[in-house]
Amino acid sequence: MAVTHLCEACKRNEIDVVKISDEPAQPYRLCNDCHGRLLTYSLRPIEWYHLAIIHSPKKFLLHDDFYEEDGEACQPEEDVLVTAEEKIPTLQAVQHDLESLLDFSITRWFLHNDVINALKKHDTQKILMSVRSRFYGTENHEVKSRMLEIAADVLGTAASDWVRELWENDADKFFHLLSWAAASSLPAEEGMRRIFDQLKCVSEKELPMMALSSLYRFRSHHILDWMESHCSSFNDSWGRLASACFPTWLRMKSWLNKGRPFSLIALDTMANCLAVKNDPFIEELSPKILRTDINEIEPILYDYLQEDGVPRVKTKVGIIVKNKEAIFEKGE
Template identity: 25%
Template sequence: MWIERWHHLLKQLEQQGAWVHPLEIKPVATEQELIIVEERLGVRIPSELRDLLRHCSQQVGVYWSLPDEALLPIELDNTPSGDFGWSLEELDFPCFGGDDENLDEQLYLQFHTAGNGDALLIRIEDGSVWYWSHEEDEFDLLAGGFHNYIERVTTLGCIGADCGQYRQFCSEGGLDLSLTSSQIWLKWLEQFLTLTVKQAMFNLESLLIYVSMHGVKDASIQEAFAQFDASKVYHALRSKIEQALPPADKKAWSEVLVNVCAVEARDWVRTLWKDQNDFLSSIRDFLTAYCLPAEEGLSLVLLDIEKQKIDAYTALHRLRHFHNPKIITWMKHYVAFPIDGWDTLFSESQPSAETLFEWLNGSEVERLTAIRTVCQMMQKGMKPTTLIDKEKWRQLLSFWKENEILRKNKQLFSQALEGLDNSL
C-alpha cells in the first residue's frame, strides 16, 4: 500500500507542476542477499527494516520539489520537499567524524543520506529511527520503529531528509502528525495536490489560494481574474502584499497585482513615495516600474537614487525593472569600473545604434561598457532600436580591435565585427 501511495503522490505532484523524479523501486531482496550484507556488517538488520527489504523493496527513492512560485504558510520554518528512501546496497555503519574510533557509530546503521550530507539511521538495538546532523553533531528521534517512520513520513508527503524539514514536524516522541505545524502543512499539501484552476476560478478567495501555489504566469489564470470586479481584486491583492511578512512573499503577490490590476493600483503606488512608511524599497520599485506610466515611474526612482547617493550596485539593482532609453542618459554620469551589470542595464534599456556608437567613441569606461553591451545583444538576438551604419561601425570596431591593449578587449571587438559581418 505504501508503494501505491508513493505512486499516487508523485502523480499528483507532477500534475500540479512540481518537479518529480521517477519513483525508484527495486525488486525485493532475497534472503541470501540479506545474509551477505549482514555478514559484511557483522550484525543482523533490525527486523522491521529487514522485513521491508525482503517483502517491499531492497531500494526506494522518492524525490520531488515544489514550484518556485509556491508560497508556503508562514508557520512553517522550512519549505518541505521530497527526499525519502532506503538502500540495502548502501546500508552501513555511519561515520560521525573525528580521528578516534567512535563507538556510537556501531550502534546504528545508516539507511539513507540526506542531500546536505546528514544521515538517517536505524538503531540496531531497538529499531528506532534517528536523524543525525553532521554540522551540529546532534541526534533527533524520528520514530520508535521503521514502519511507524515510513507511515508518518508518507503521510507528510515523503518529506525530508534534512533536519530543517523534520524538526518542524517533531515532538519529543519523533514525527508527530498532531502538531499544529503538521496539520497546517497537511492542509496546505492537500489543497496543492487537489485544487485546480477550473475549481478555483469561480471564487476570488479560492483563486488567490491557487495563485499562491502556482503563480500567475499562465494566461488562463490572468483571464480568471478578469471575471471579478477589478476594484475588489486590487484591494484583495494589496491586502496580501501589505500583510505578507517574508519579502519573497511580498514580491510574489506584487507580481500577481501587476499582471491583473496594475492600473487600479496606480494611486496606491504613488502614495508609497509620498507617505512616511516602512514599505520595502525593492517592492516599491517593482510596483512603480509596472504600475505607473514609464516616464513617471523612472523619474521617481532616479530622483530617489540621486537623493540618497547610493552605490552603483544598488542603483543597478533598483533600475533592473525599467527598460527605457533615459536610463542610458542617466548612466553616463555614473558608469564606472568594474562595469559588470552596466552592460546588461544598457542592453535592456532599448539603445539606438547612434547611442551605442557614441559610447563606443567615448571614454574608456563608456567604450568597454558599450562593446560588452553590443556583444551581449548579439548573443541574445537583440537589436538596436535604429538601423546600424555598418560601414561606419566596421571602421570603428576594426580600429579598436587593433588598438586595444588587453587581449580580452580585442576579442570583444573581434566578436562584434564577426557578428556585424554575419548580419549582412
C-alpha cells in the same frame, strides 16, 4: 463547545502549539499532529499548501529543500500517506475563483505567466481590493512581496494610486518590487524619477546591480542619459541595463569614443543583445541596437580594437562582428 481556533495546516483540529517561526510576528499555529509532521518534514501536501498560503513556501520548514511545489515531501523523516483529498488544488481547479487563485499564487516559487494570465481574466478592481487587503493583513514579507508582484504584472495603471502610497511609506522595504510596479502603473517619467531619487542613497559599489534590477523594465533612453552621469567604473550590470533600453547605434558609437568605462559598457551592451547566457533580465526583451548603419559596424569596432586590444575587448568584438545580424537593426 464550538471550535473557534483551528490548526493552520489541517484546518480540522484545535490549535495545541504556537511555534515561533523565522517571522516572529507570525508563528505557526498547529495541532500536535501537524506540529510533529512540520518538524519532521512530513506534512501532507494539503497541509503544506495551507501553511504556504499563510507563511509562504520560502519559510525554512516549508521551502524547496523539503517540499516540491505540489507539496510532496522530499526528505520526510516519517512515512507520508496521501489520499486524493490531501493533494493540493491545481491551477485549473482554482482559476475561476479569485481568492482561491490568489492563495494558489502565494504558494508558487515564482509568479509565472500561467498564473498571471489566469489573474488577468478577473475584474481588475476586485483584484486590487483583495491584493491590498492581503498586503496590509499580513506581517509576512514574502506574502507582501507576492502581492506587489501581482500589482506589477497584473494590475497595471489600476494600481497607480496604491503604488504612489507605497512609495511614500514602504520604498525602502520593497524597493525592487515597487520599481517594477512603478514601471507598469505610473507614467514613465514619474516612475523613473522616483527610482532615480531612491538610487541616490545607494553606494557606488551596489549601484550597478540596484539600477539594473529596478530600471530594466522601463526600456527608456532617459536611463541611458542617467547612466552617463552615474557610471564611474565598469560593471557588467551597466551593459545589461543598457541593452534592455534598446540603445541606438549612435549612442554606442558615442560610448566607444568616450573610452573606458563607457567603451567597455558599449561592447557589453551590444554583446548582451544575444542573450547567450539566458540573462533573466534581458532574455525576455530580445533587445537590439537600433537605427544602425550596418556598413559602419566592423570599421568602427576594429578601429577601437586597435586602441584597446586587451583580450576581453578582442573577444567581445569578435562576438559582435560574428553575430551582427542578430544584434543590430538597420535604420537611419
